[in-house]
Amino acid sequence: MSVFSDWDILRNLLLAARWTVVLSLIAFAGGATVGLLLTMMQVSGRTLLVRFTRLYIELFQGTPLLMQLFLVFFGLSLMGLEVSAWFAAALALTLFSSAYLTEIWRGCIESIPRGQWEASRCLGLSYFEIMRHIILPQALKVAIAPTVGFSVQIVKGTALASIIGFVELTKAGTMLNNATFEPFKVFGMVALLYFLLCYPLSVASRKLERKLNVAR
Amino acid sequence: MSLVSINNVHKYYGSNHVLKGINLEIGAGEVVSIIGRSGSGKSTLLRCINGLEAYSEGGVVVDQMEVVYDDRQIRKLSKSVGMVFQSFNLFPHLTVGQNIMLAPKLVRKLPESEAKVIAQEVLAKVGLAEKIDSYPAELSGGQQQRVAIARSLAMNPKVLLCDEITSALDPELVGEVLKVLEDLAAEGMTLILVTHEMNFARDVGDRVIFMHQGLVWEEGDSKTVLANPQTPELSKFINAVL
Structure with a gap:
């Protein structure tokens, strides 16, 4: 049996952490794309679209991410679609983060005072012109800090993908622990790596919040 | 032919009957002040004139266009x-110049250069030519409201609706905004104001409309109406605000 030095453990964890980063980025990009679409549906004021997004958000906010992962991974294979752990994790995290991002962004758009809509309408601007020139530029500023803040949740959420066999930071930690029987050391390092990924994001979120608030 | 014609307009908010059959004819160049207690329906009436609020019954015609909520x-x-508006509603992320040029560019389809000329003109008119590159947050309330007036003027309207536009201002800033309105009135702009400025209504306004419980309770020449109220409601109101 080979012997793992501390460096070996760390090196393997770092290699696996790449996949945590990649999965986070995919989940964020996917979540943002779907979330933007859902946000537009939600603020459109059309009853059917609003109800659909409402249901979508309640569904994904009201169930554990782990169950969503299981349902995507095992559910799709039950329907005859063989999906990789990769695909299932990316899809489930996209669905999960889109629901939360939609909720954040809807709040940001609705935080823009009614008077901005009224003044724009009186000037003859159309719905899309108002969105494009008045509401979104202001909402974007409000949205940046909470959005960056939520990205921390996505990074930590990727840990659950280890359970369906996707080898990222947590899964690598479990495997290394099985080989070394040094849980405190291994999971300590795992936790530290997560912290190093998340801490800059939460600092950035706080800084952005302060900076953008002053500019308003 | 009147510029604004309001015909038997009713407005309900649920079971709340806010406007109970308003009839008004306002001619070009008239300065009309709408006064009354809060809740009398004056702001609602104003917002029905440009379609910001949908009325439930009746009809409004402005400049030969029917006002519909569409x-x-x-x-x-x-x-x-x-x-x-009372709360200025300038766009905080745009400069004064951009605030003014946006609608002429998007709605009147003017090129940037022409819109800029217009922005300079209307700003000069409200005495703020040098503020074209400032952001709204850098201006005083009175200056912001003057920019808001300039922004409306850039669309070259025939009638300007003013919804309590001095009510949110510090007392010492009210004068500069009223002065702009006075200049506009002298140039022949049609003004319809919801206001609590009784002196302005009397001295600059041509006509006063006193609204009470969703009805035009009393109306007529501003000096006459304010000096000789015919109804106890109006004399009570005048005593309360003066």
Whole structure:
């Protein structure tokens, strides 16, 4: 049996952490794309679209991410679609983060005072012109800090993908622990790596919040 | 032919009957002050004139266009009717110049250069030519409201609706905004104001409309109406505000 030095453990964890980063980025990009679409549906004021997004958000906010992962991974294979752990994790995290991002962004758009809509309408601007020139530029500023803040949740959420066999930071930690029987050391390092990924994001979120608030 | 014609307009908010059959004819160049207690329906009436609020019954015609609560019609109306609000509602992320140029560019389809000339003109008119590159947050309340007036003027409206535009201002800033209105009135702009400025209504206004419980309770020449109220409601109101 080979012997793992501390460096070996760390090196393997770092290699696996790449996949945590990649999965986070995919989940964020996917979540943002779907979330933007859902946000537009939600603020459109059309009853059917609003109800659909409402249901979508309640569904994904009201169930554990782990169950969503299981349902995507095992559910799709039950329907005859063989999906990789990769695909299932990316899809489930996209669905999960889109629901939360939609909720954040809807709040940001609705935080823009009614008077901005009224003044724009009186000037003859159309719905899309108002969105494009008045509401979104202001909402974007409000949205940046909470959005960056939520990205921390996505990074930590990727840990659950280890359970369906996707080898990222947590899964690598479990495997290394099985080989070394040094849980405190291994999971300590795992936790530290997560912290190093998340801490800059939460600092950035706080800084952005302060900076953008002053500019308003 | 009147510029604004309001015909038996009713408005309900649920079971709340806010406007109970309003009839008004306002001619070009008239300065009309709408006064009354809060809740008397005066702001609602004003907002029915440019389609910001849908009325439940009756009809409103402005500049030979029927006012209906519909995006395309409101866009058309915006070229005839301007509106200024109590809370200014300037766009905080745009400079004064951009605030003014946006609608002429998007709605009147003017090129940037022409819109800029217009922005300079209307700003000069409200005495703020040097503020074209400032952001709204850098201006005083009075200056912000003057910019809001300039922004409406840039669309070259025939009638300007003013919804309590001095009510949010510190007392010492009210004068500069009223001065702008006075200049506009002297130039022949049609003004319809919801206001608590009784002196302005009397001295600059041509006509006063006193609203009470969703009805036009009393109306007529501003000096006469304010000096000789015919109803106890109006004399009570005048005593309360003066």
